[in-house]
Amino acid sequence: MWKNYLKIAFRSLVKNKLHTAINVSGLALGIASVFLMTSYVIYELGYDRYYEEHENLYRISWEDTNPQTRTPHPMAQAMVNDFPEVENAVSLSPLWGAGLTRRIFSVRNLEKDLRFDETNVLAVDSTFFDVFRIPIVRGNAENALKSINGLLISESTAKKYFGKEDPIGKFLAVNADTVLLEVMAVFKDVPDQSHFHFDLLVSYVREKSFDPDNDYYTWNDFGHFNYVRLKENSDAKVLEGKLMNWAKNHMDHVPEEVFQSLITNNLGFKLQPVSDIHLRSNLRWELEANGNIEYVYIMVAAALLTLLVSCINFMNLMTAKSAERAKEIGVRKTLGVLRSQLSLQFMSESLILTLISVVFAVLIIELSLPLYNSVTGQSATLDYMEAFPVLGGLIIIIGIGAAIFPSLYLSSAKPYDILKGKYQQSTNVKSLQKGLIVFQFAISMVLISGAIVIFNQLDYIRNKNLGFNTEEVLVIPLKERSVSGRMEALKSEILKIEGVNSVSASSNLPGGQYNQHTIFAADDPENRLNSSNAFVDYDFMKTLNIELVDGRFFLPENRADIEASFVLNEMAVQQLNLSEAVGSEIRWMAFGNEIKGKVIGVMKDFHFQSLHSPVQPLFFVLYPSYNHLIISVDIDNFEDKITNIKQVYSEFDDSFDFEYAFLDDQLNQQYKAESRTGLIFGLFTGIAIAIACFGLFGMAMITFNQRTKEVSVRKVLGASIVQLTVLLIGDFTRLILIAAVVATPLAWFIMEWWLGNFIYQVGIHPAVFLFSGLILIFIAWIALSYFTFKTIRVNPTETLKNE
Template sequence: MFKNQLKIAWRSIKKQPFLNALNTFGLAIGIAGTLLICLYIYDELSYDKMFADAERIHRINVDMKFGGPDRQVSQVSGPMAEAVLNDIPQVESAVRFRPWGTSSLNKTTETNLVLEDRTAFADSTLITVFGLNMIYGNPNKALTEPNTLILTKTAAEKHFPIINAIGQKLILNEGNTYTITGIIEDLPNNSFLADYSVFMSMASHVDNYINWGSHNYNTFIKLKQNTTASDIAEPLAGMMERYLMPYAQQFFPGITKEQFEASGNYVNYSTIPLTDMHLYSHREQDMGVNGDINNIYILGCIALFLILLASINYMNLSTAYSLKRAKEVGIRKTLGSNKNSLVKQFLTESGLITFGAMLIAIVLAIIALPFFNQLGDKSISVPLSNPFFWMVLILSAALLALLSGSYPAFFMSKFKPVKVLKGGGENSTGGSKLRKALVIFQFAVSVFLIVGTLVVSNQLQFMQNKDLGYSKDQVLLVNNMNRLNDQVDSFKEEVMQLAQVSSASLSAYVPTPSYRSDSSYFLEDKLEQESAINMQGWQVDFDYMETLDLTLLSGRTFDSNITTDSTAVIINESALKVTGLDQKAVLGKRIFNGIGEDDISEFTVIGVVKNFHFETMRHEVRPLSLQIGRSTGNLIVKLKSGNFTNTISQIQQLWDTRSPSLPFDYQFMDESFNEVYENERRLGDIFIIFTSLSIFIACLGLFGLAAFNAQKRIKEIGVRKVLGATIGQITYRLSFDFLKLVFIAITIALPVGWFAMNKWLEDFSYRVEIKWWVLVSAAVLAILISLLTVSYQSIKAAIVNPVKSLKTE
């Protein structure tokens, strides 16, 4: 019986090649888009789950407020790991990371340097806590000794055959010599350690700020079996009173926790599971570039919408052409077919089309995958060799066939033989309310996605075009300047002599997000703890403000001719707000750093600079001070308009004469700025692509309903033409019915879209407002798209010869 149904189904499909090609193509597009999004979501959800006992590993975070805005930081103080191990019995082990940025490595017998972008100091427990796969070396001893390091396989192969790498020597940053004690497999792309290639032993790291007052270490703990994070929440919270307050009392004798909190400050320790970090952690000093669970929800909704829209299309297109099969159904029923056998027949046809669409969708997904990977910065592949993948795909296709084919099957099986065989099939077809509801749903989804696309695009444009408070265009950053040692100043001077260079400044501090630490500062007449100003202190040179075009609001900038400017400081507006003084009153005030310590620094405020963004726009601009100091990490070069290629080549020649062994490393500041918002840009691109697919699929559904309506009203159209109706009047009459559905969809979708995108924008401290024109644009675009879709069928029906329309058998 089933074999017979397959034969009949195949014959029926061949009888309507255009209709079924349209059905198959619509389903294939929906399945392919859904498949790509699901693979993306699966990859995002799989982050850090590959580590051994990942469910038992947690990172310690700190939320704090101390003389400045609220901060959420992923780094804690250096002694925290040891204190947790000693005081909390549920903790099995711990490991700390101290990210160190770009480092150079070279053999002791060679001068050519190899740069590794992400390096970090790590405790000797790194291998055992995360269960890393060590190819060579002893995991229990790899990082126990000072001046030892481990490399990933790829990093090691740049220097030695990995089989002979253990025990070899490498010079780190042209300084100390390190011994290779381990080689590990390259870390997975879906890991927070993905970009790290070198780990140096923590025992070799000399840190002058390893105390309870500084938060510089990403600290992970591994809980014992059958222990949860809630079991350690209370003792972890007690670390503040047990250790941090006694440390603070060294500098503020007599201060209590109650006094500290009464001044509006707080320090709260908490944990986050390792497997949640990628999607739920948006903290300062995260070790990797994280995603966002909200984006996963958005993409999940888009995937669901795509498959639903494709399924609705099948229903509408099938029912639109069902009248052509009305007589077939009547004859089958007359010859003895019952309703169940007809339903099975039509579901078999739906199954064939759906499984055919699934195979086409897999091919489309494979073809589109390289572009999609580039778009999402992923390395996803379609797991064709995974049986579970095929099982899920086949079950999903079967459910989709049932969902898509059930309504047309039951719809057509209800045809009454007497009516359809007399040519009255159009009067025996019902379900118009459901079809209209489906079209309303389709366009409501499309309008919602259009609103989302416009809002995301506007936010991206806002971030890229917003006045940052500094000039990022035509600014070149030359990295690793500290490697030039005593030739730094002469290099800067020669660069400034180039014709296309406007100015240049030496400083490791540039206004793009990076690892930095805050310190506590005190005004001369407010030395008590509750008056502390928690802010960053950037060491810059005399040309810094000019090079970045920072705006001075009051006072003066640094002057190399004034010797006292070596102890001068310029603060930003956020720091000024914390002092409680105005722009004029703060000038001349003395500020102290390191109260209660042996080394106290004293500065005099000489100016106030306009706030400029040195972190992402998800965070408010925090207090900052600029100080004259020796910081040679970068050379910031302001270029004049013109051909930059020649100037960069000249700068490289100057570099190569001084450091031929170290590659010339540079980037433009605007490129560095754009990297910060790469996730948002990708989300915007994904939105545009899948919104376009959703609109295209929705248009197929509207096309189907328009065809159905035109076919059903063919005699009405003929009568109207005979009575004098013009083609324009008939077209308007047919189109207006669909526009009503679109208007209903717009009424539903606009408030939902406005609410959802407002929630998304809440993640940004600096954001756009959703203007009225965004909603109007989405509505107008939906109306235009629907008109273009419907007008073809309406005009086609309107120009039919009424003789053919009114002819009866």
């Protein structure tokens, strides 16, 4: 019996090649799109689940009006001592340069004369591997983290410096040949799906040996990243509720009323599940840029909508095509075929079509994976062992689901009506088909308008005036710290290069992270402001073309500027309540001291952080401790200029590799997640529209074929080509207009929600939806054009000769 069903099914599919191709193409694209988007979602949700018993790992964060990830260094071990539910804890930190910018280290294997620049260096407690439990490949991690000169490196780092040799007991020179660290352990590389990465680890024992009394290692300084591993079945929320009252015993420098206010408002120390950090945390001082759970929701929605469009398309075409086989069904029922057998026949055809579609979907996935991985930055592969049950489930669900309606409806028709030519699709069936077309194109409308809004917002943030010059500005990282002391000489030499307009230096760059310190007006000590700050040189504002609204910037001839003078932005002036800012005396709490100084200038607010955040208070200090060289340069004949700049710079620093980047490229990195989401969303929007158009093309093929005689009669009666065109595409156009109207409120709501991620928004104009609707109609007309003109050009004598 099944052999017969399959034979009939294959004959039907081969007979209707175009219809089969349309159905298979649409469903294959839908399934492939869902698999690719699902792999993106699974990848994003998989962060930090690599660690053993990751569900017991938490990061301690601090939440108040200015929340951050960093907390006091002693807190981790104090929690182990005081809370029985804490199994272990660790404190860690990158090694910072000026302005809390990560330092770059020149690391050398002296024996092999190999040298590389390293940035992923962390200082950690000896308990690090008890908390994160990363496998140790060689050596003894515990001994290494208790040694002043111990160094732990990743497997890839070991291979880079030592090749196939055993690195244990060998030495690496750091920054200077006289500073040698012994490799005492090798750990497995941290996977990509981690919220922070590291290649080299040194012990806090070493770091504390340089300045053991530094406030940085006390409860007074929120300067470290603390993680705890809780015991099995411990309640993190219960522990979190105890932290603030417990912390009062260790932080006696904080007034009681401050603690009570924080406790009342449910603020203070919090426990963040490590597996939530990548998608649900965007606090100050994140170790690396995180993702956004809302973008995952967008991808899930896009995946489901794309699959829904392809399934509706598949079902609609199956229903429409099956109606053409009414006579076949009538004859078979007359010969005694049971209704259940007819249903099985339809389902077998549907399952075969679905199976073929899945095969093509797998081919599409395999062919598109390299492009997909380059766009997303992931390394996805198709795991057939995992995919097989999912693909099998899709075949059964889609195959049977698409066949249920046509099989039940047609198998219930009376043979007498069918063979007498009285069988017609009911109004309800036609209404259902039209409704499904409206639904398909409503989804397409949502996706098109969403893609336009995302593109407009990304274009807006790329081109918004940030309040400083971003064009033709080079940034060179200052890796050798001694260069800061010779900055004027370096600048003088670079300015001699033709096409260099201005040169400056700073500890921090717009778009990066800034250190924050407390400042207050001398006559209003109660109003303390937590403000970002940076160390800059005399030409910083000139090089970036930052506007002053009052006072002046630092001057080389004014020696008093070096001691303690401040340039504030308008937001800092506003929040300090300074009516006459220039000349006001300011106190700066920095490095454990209270530094006095005067405001000499007020700069116009500029966006030194991403447009996700409003402009925050900022002040500049003149101090020769820099991390970045900033050069305004004419980019004509750029290769010659950069060669000359490299040559000059290398005379001041020959220990590190020379690197450079354009400032606008670095600023755009802030919106990497948005750009990637927009690109993926736009790509799959195009696929969803293509699938919908496949369906429209197939429906037009069937519908216009059924109306051939009607068109012939109208041509005989004198109907013009324009009238016939309007007649044929008018019904479909009305359906698409209805879809556009229905989808507009939903699309508006969704995109308003997405734009909520940005403080500065492009807004949504009604023209977006008008334009989206026109695009939809235009695409639909292209899909309908072939069969429209084919039907219009039919010869009435051929069509009506047998009537």
